[in-house]
Amino acid sequence: MNFKTLITAITFSLAAGTAMALEVGDQAPDFLLEGTDGQSYSVSQFKGKEAVVIAWYPKAFTGGCTIECKSLADNGHLLKGLEVAYFMASVDPIEKNIEFAEAYEADFPLLSDPTKKAAKAYDVLAVYGLPKRHTFYIGTDGKILFIDKNIRPATSAEDMAAKLKELGVPERA
Structure with a gap:
């Protein structure tokens, strides 16, 4: 392969990857993932009922992920x-996420995507095989309201609550 062909192939590959990236207003990809509470979850089960936040994280028991889970x-x-x-969602096996959730007393489900299908659909899978730390805010209509790529793990809960209020997500009655 000559240099010009290589550059063309790389450019095409990058353009194809960019075209697949999710954006605000896109329909959120649906999935069925097992949670640490023993239930399975999908985006579609919340459609018309409540907003959904999915905080992808690279790996259980690592620095930033532990801080985010604790927050x-x-x-x-x-x-x-x-x-x-x-x-929170990762590609860790459910057993690892259960251990992680129990260690930090997470009272919300951590989702496991060991097949990496959902991570690929959300375009968060990095070249090294782990998800990037991105948080998706999804409206009751199933469309993406916001994608946060600049997560501050220590203030994750506060930042999520502020963003949800900014996006007009109502308080529970």
């Missing part, structure tokens, strides 16, 4: 007062 566990009351279902 959501310690400050979940900020989210529980809003009409939202919120989750």
Whole structure:
């Protein structure tokens, strides 16, 4: 392969990857993932009922992921007062996520995507095989309201609650 062909192939590959990236206003990809509470969850089950937040994280028991999980566990009351279902999600096996959730007393489901299908659909899978730390805010109509790519793990719960209020997600009645 000559240099010009290689550059063309790389450019085409990058353009194709960009075209597949999710954007605000897109329909959120649906999935069926097992949660640490023993239930399975999909985006579609919340359609017409409440907003959904999916906080993708790279790997259980690593620095930033632990801090983010603790933030959501310690400050979940900020989210529980809003009409939202919120989750952390990774490609870790469910057994690892159960252990992680129990260790940090997470009172919300952590979702496991060991096949990486959902991570690929959300375009969060990095080249090294783990999800990037991106949080998706999904409206009751199933459309993406916001994609946060600049997560501050220590203030995750506070930041999510503020963003949900900014997006007009109502308080629970």
